Amino acid sequence: xxxxxxxxxxxxxxxxxxxxxxxxxxxxxxxxxxxxxxxxxxxxxxxxxxxxxxxxxxxxxxxxxxxxxxxxxxxxxxxxxxxxxxxxxxxxxxxxxxxxxxxxxxxxxxxxxxxxxxxxxxxxxxxxxxxxxxxxxxxxxxxxxxxxxxxxxxxxxxxxxxxxxxxxxxxxxxxxxxxxxxxxxxxxxxxxxxxxxxxxxxxxxxxxxxxxxxxxxxxxxxxxxxxxxxxxxxxxxxxxxxxxxxxxxxxxxxxxxxxxxxxxxxxxxxxxxxxxxxxxxxxxxxxxxxxxxxxxxxxxxxxx
Numbered sequence: 001x002x003x004x005x006x007x008x009x010x011x012x013x014x015x016x017x018x019x020x021x022x023x024x025x026x027x028x029x030x031x032x033x034x035x036x037x038x039x040x041x042x043x044x045x046x047x048x049x050x051x052x053x054x055x056x057x058x059x060x061x062x063x064x065x066x067x068x069x070x071x072x073x074x075x076x077x078x079x080x081x082x083x084x085x086x087x088x089x090x091x092x093x094x095x096x097x098x099x100x101x102x103x104x105x106x107x108x109x110x111x112x113x114x115x116x117x118x119x120x121x122x123x124x125x126x127x128x129x130x131x132x133x134x135x136x137x138x139x140x141x142x143x144x145x146x147x148x149x150x151x152x153x154x155x156x157x158x159x160x161x162x163x164x165x166x167x168x169x170x171x172x173x174x175x176x177x178x179x180x181x182x183x184x185x186x187x188x189x190x191x192x193x194x195x196x197x198x199x200x201x202x203x204x205x206x207x208x209x210x211x212x213x214x215x216x217x218x219x220x221x222x223x224x225x226x227x228x229x230x231x232x233x234x235x236x237x238x239x240x241x242x243x244x245x246x247x248x249x250x251x252x253x254x255x256x257x258x259x260x261x262x263x264x265x266x267x268x269x270x271x272x273x274x275x276x277x278x279x280x281x282x283x284x285x286x287x288x289x290x291x292x293x294x295x296x297x298x299x300x301x302x303x304x
Contacts, residue, residue, distance in 0.1 A: 134163025
C-alpha cells in the first residue's frame with residue numbers, strides 16, 4: 001500500500017510539474033510600414049506584459065522586412081505554443097509562409113497586434129488567420145468590409161481602400177461575445193486609452209468571432225459604424241486572437257489592452273483562460289492605464 005501511495009504522489013507531482021510549465025511564446029518582429037510604429041519599443045512593452053503574468057516563456061525573434069536577406073531566417077515555429085506578431089511587412093519567402101501555415105493548421109497559436117494586421121496583403125492564408133486587415137493597397141479583392149450595425153455583424157463588398165483612422169483619442173469598447181473565454185468576466189463596456197480606432201478593415205472573415213467593437217465617430221473621420229476591435233478566429237486546428245489596438249506606448253499601457261492581450265495569448269496557446277480580471281480594469285467612463293509602461297517611451301506619444 002505504501003508503494004501505491006508513493007507512486008500516486010509521484011504521479012500527482014509529475015502532473016503538477018507538467019501543468020506548471022510555462023507557455024512557450026515567440027514575439028515576432030522586425031518590420032513596420034514607414035515610421036508609423038516603433039516596433040522595437042512595442043516589443044519591449046508586450047514582452048514585459050506577458051512575462052508579468054508568470055505564464056509565458058517569451059523569446060523575441062526578429063526577421064527582416066520583405067526586401068531583406070532571408071537566407072539565414074528559419075524560425076522553428078513548432079517550438080512555440082503561440083506566436084505574437086508585432087510585424088508588418090509586405091511579403092515572405094514561399095517556404096517560410098508554408099512553414100507557418102503548417103504550424104497553424106497543426107494547432108499553433110497566433111496573436112496579431114495593431115499594425116500586424118496590415119501585413120501580407122497577398123498572402124491568402126494569413127488574411128484568413130486575421131479575418132480582416134487594412135492598408136497596403138487592400139481593396140475589394142481582399143474581401144468585404146466588416147462592421148456592426150444595430151447589434152449585428154454586417155459586411156459591405158463595395159470597392160474602396162481598406163484601412164482608415166482619425167486622430168488618436170480615448171474611445172469606448174463594447175463587448176460582443178461576453179461568453180468567450182477571453183471576454184468572460186469583463187464589463188460590457190470600458191474606455192480604452194488614447195489610440196487609433198481602425199476602420200474600413202477588409203478581409204475574408206472566415207471562422208471569425210467579433211469579441212468587441214468601438215463606435216467610429218464621423219466627426220473624427222469615422223464610419224458611423226461599430227468597428228471590430230478584438231477578434232477570435234480559427235485556422236485549421238490553430239487559434240488566433242486579433243487585436244487592432246496598440247499604436248504606441250500609451251495605447252499598449254491601457255489596462256484594458258493589457259488584460260485582453262494577456263488573456264488572448266493564453267487562449268490562443270491553450271484554448272483556456274485562467275487569468276483573473278484586475279480590479280484596475282477600466283469602466284465605461286474611466287480610462288485606466290499603467291504609467292510605468294507608458295513611460296517606457298522616452299519621447300512621449302507620437303503623432304501621425
